[in-house]
Amino acid sequence: MTIIKQLSLTLLVLLCSASAFAQKPLTAAQWQEDLTYLKETVHKEYPFLFKKVTAEKWNSAADAFYNKIPTMQEHEVKVGLSRMVSLFEYGHTQVPFSTVASQGVLPVNLYHFEDGVFVEGATKENAAIIGAKVLKIGTVAVLQAIEKVRAVVPVENESYLKAYGMRFLTVPAVLHAQGVIPKYSTAVTLTLEKEGKQFTHTLNAIPLEELSRDYGFTIPSEQWESGRAQDATPxxxxxxxxxxxxxxxxxxxxxxxxxxxxxxxxxxxxxxxxxxxxxxxxxxxxxxxxxxxxxxxxxxxxxxxxxxxxxxxxxxxxxxxxxxxxxxxxxxxxxxxxxxxxxxxxxxxxxxxxxxxxxINFYGDTKRVTLPNSGLNAYLSFAWWQDRSQWDNxxxxxxxxxxxxxxxxxxxxxxxxxxxxxNYNETGAILNPMDYLTELFTAGKFAEVKSVGIEVAKDTRYKYYDFEDEFGTAGYRLFSGGNKEGGLFILELVAEMYPASTGALYSLASAQEEMQQTDKAIANYTKFIIQHPTNQLVSTVKKKLAVLQKL
Missing domain, CATH: 3.90.226.10 (2-enoyl-CoA Hydratase; Chain A, domain 1)
Structure with a gap:
């Protein structure tokens, strides 16, 4: 048999198989078998993926999904399978977007800018809404809608969600399965704002292959328009x-x-x-x-x-x-x-x-796992890429x-x-605020540590730093490492900078208690109870207070 004939025969078999999958709706039992196959495969061949989610939590989600399958529509099951794989929170490990979007997508491209989610582009029949800010999808506020669909996206972090998650907001199947719209429909109404006016607009789904998009942006064509002015290109x-x-x-x-x-x-x-x-x-x-x-x-x-x-x-x-x-x-x-x-x-x-x-370190390269009944594919990562130390996660x-x-x-x-x-100017630049603050602290310049710390924490150039966590961790390490005075100074600074933080206040009070600063510890423990009466640490704090008040 010639190579061409072999290829033709192979293609014919694949097409027939795909047609068979498409033409025969699966029973609930068959979908459950697919889920069981996925579960067994994960535990047997990919147990290392239980890094961000425990096996117990993942199994519990799988069991709940298994029991719910008999009550679900086909698109809900597909979205559910995507949820299961996305629980690992590695972007490569996923059920392809094309699987959940196979029944169609809305004819818009959404982009999450600094000032909100906007219609970046759309088909020409929907050109009137290009440039509009999205307020609601159905009756759900757009940020709430993002949180609802988040579970379907293999989110590694907030940037991944912005880059690769917005497209899930345009899939009616996902919107229904995640409770954004009450019942499945290929027509979805958005509430929008443009030029100071709010209005609603209903979009009708189109086939996935009709999208005109790359790198997250609309590619202008005979059918699609971009909201970006086309007279120049950055x-x-x-x-x-x-x-x-x-x-x-x-x-x-x-x-x-x-x-x-x-x-x-x-x-x-x-x-x-x-x-x-x-x-x-x-x-x-x-x-x-x-x-x-x-x-x-x-x-x-x-x-x-x-x-x-x-x-x-x-x-x-x-x-x-x-x-x-x-x-x-x-x-x-x-x-x-x-x-x-x-x-x-x-x-x-x-x-x-x-x-x-x-x-920074992540699971990457994937292997395909094909589910036996539906023929759907899941891609599970097997290669651990570690450029940094194992604790630098x-x-x-x-x-x-x-x-x-x-x-x-x-x-x-x-x-x-x-x-x-x-336009960068080296004068006065602080490129790594934590390193700079460490230098000031080591030099004994505590007043500058405080003033600079408060300043950089408010500076939008450093808005992605988690200063509360960074400062708190540094204070704890100093304190537990024997530098009690230095650690206490940092913990006091953190509590001052983040007065609403339960962790900052509790850590400070605990350090003051250990330093036998009884009055200060009592004051901060009392403050903790008043500010956070329902926090799970309240019972522990009350016991600590009772002991201190007897001294």
Whole structure:
């Protein structure tokens, strides 16, 4: 048999199998068998995925889902399977979006800007709503709707949800299964606001394949319009759907801008050749500043990263603080997280933008698991990528300087992220506030620690830092490590900065109790009970108070 005939026969078998799956509705028992198969496969071959969720919690969710299947419609079961796999909270580990969206999607593209969720683009028959802010989906406020569909998305962090989760808001099957709309319908009504006026608009679902979108943005076509003004194109969107990477000098400057939106090779030029051409240009041109933009880079093959890192390290005139800027964002994921880890570790880059969509260390590459009755596929990760120490399990890479785009900035082709890189001023810059505060503390400059700590905690450039957790952890480590006075100082600062925090107040009172500052401990324990009467620690605090009050 010839290869062509073999391929044709194979294709025919696959098409017939797919047709069989599509034509024969499964019984509840068959769906339950599929769930059981998934459950057994996970426990037998992928038990290491029980890292963020315990096996007990996952099993409990599986059992509850199993018992509910007889009462569910087919689309609800598919969404339920996606929920099960998404519980692992690794973006690669998923039931494909196309599975839950197989019955259609709304003809809009939603984007979560700094000032809310907006209609970034839509089909031309719905052009009137492009640029409108989304207030409600059905009768549910949009932020509440996001929380409802969150369980269906393999969310690693908030950036992942913004980058890859908004599309789930456009799937009627998901909206119904997650309780956003009361009954399944391919027509969904949105409440919107545009030019100061609120109104409703009903959208009718279209086939998934009719979407015109890439990198989270609408691709204008005969059927689709984008809300972004088309009279200009910002650097990060230039050649976006034609080239995976490109560079150019920013006119009127000595700054070289590079956009790399994949860690895969482009059909027209391999990454290795691109890096070679890039560094040859740098070496033969008066380039004084390099801006390297990976905000839209969803990954690829991280073994392609090495030539870039080596090339940067070999050029200290560019790889120096204030001369090299690295832009990250909500789409920065997978192999590009590996690249970002290496950039952070081996270069002097100032990182600008939004946090990445990937954990620092993560489960990546997947194997396909095909469910026996439905033929649906789940993709389960098997490869653990660890660029940092095993206890460095940060949810994401946060930028030195945080910048997020508003809807108006996007629609009018502004790029506030690039602007920060271009206009950076070294004078008075604090790129790592925790390191800086540690230096002040070590030098005994406690007054500055307090004033600077309060200042940076309010500064929007550092809004992705969890200062309460960082400060609290530092205070606890100092205190438990023997530096009682230093630890107490930090814990007092945290309680002052975050007066509504139960953890901060309890930690401070506990430290004061151990330091035999009885009156202060009694005052703060009493304050804890008044401010947080329903907290589970109240009974413990009351016992502590009773002992202290007898002294």
């Amino acid at each position: 650097f990060y969107l230039k050649h976006l759907n034609d080239k995976l990477y490109y560079f150019e000098m920013i006119p009127g400057t000595k700054t070289l801008y590079v956009r790399q939106s994949s860690v895969f090779h482009d059909d027209e030029e391999t990454l290795h050749d691109f890096y070679k051409r890039l560094f040859e240009f740098i070496d033969t041109t008066d380039v004084q500043k390099l801006v390297y933009d990976v905000r839209l880079n969803g990954g690829g093959n991280n073994y392609n990263n090495k030539p870039l890192i080596k090339g940067l390290m070999a050029r200290p005139e560019i790889n120096s603080r204030g001369n090299f800027f690295y832009i990250i964002g909500r789409n920065t994921f997978s192999a590009c997280q590996n690249l970002t880890n290496e950039i952070e570790q081996y270069t002097e880059a100032i990182i600008v933008g939004e946090p990445t969509a990937e954990n 940060k949810d994401w890479t946060i930028p030195h300087l945080a910048v997020a785009m508003t809807s108006e900035e996007y629609f009018t082709n502004q790029d506030p992220v690039l602007d920060v890189a271009l």
